[in-house]
Amino acid sequence: xxxxxxxxxxxxxxxxxxxxxxxxxxxxxxxxxxxxxxxxxxxxxxxxxxxxxx
Ligand SMILES: [Zn+2]
Numbered sequence: 160x161x162x163x164x165x166x167x168x169x170x171x172x173x174x175x176x177x178x179x180x181x182x183x184x185x186x187x188x189x190x191x192x193x194x195x196x197x198x199x200x201x202x203x204x205x206x207x208x209x210x211x212x213x
Contacts, residue, residue, distance in 0.1 A: 179187035182197035193199060198206025 175188055175190060176185050176195070177187050177189055178185050179194040179197060179199050181199040182194060184194075184196045186196035187194045187199060191200075193201040194206070196206065198204070
């Protein structure tokens with residue numbers, strides 16, 4: 160078992176995230192109907208946390 164980027168290859172089959180309309184990243188969750196990156200579908204504001212580093 161390996162950790163890190165190579166293990167991403169095991170992520171196959173079910174697709175939960177599609178490209179977000181607002182931030183352009185593939186972090187829009189289809190079932191939750193919100194973006195994990197910018198919060199699109201969750202709130203009108205951008206998802207942002209104080210602990211986030213720019
Ligand atoms: Zn987004």
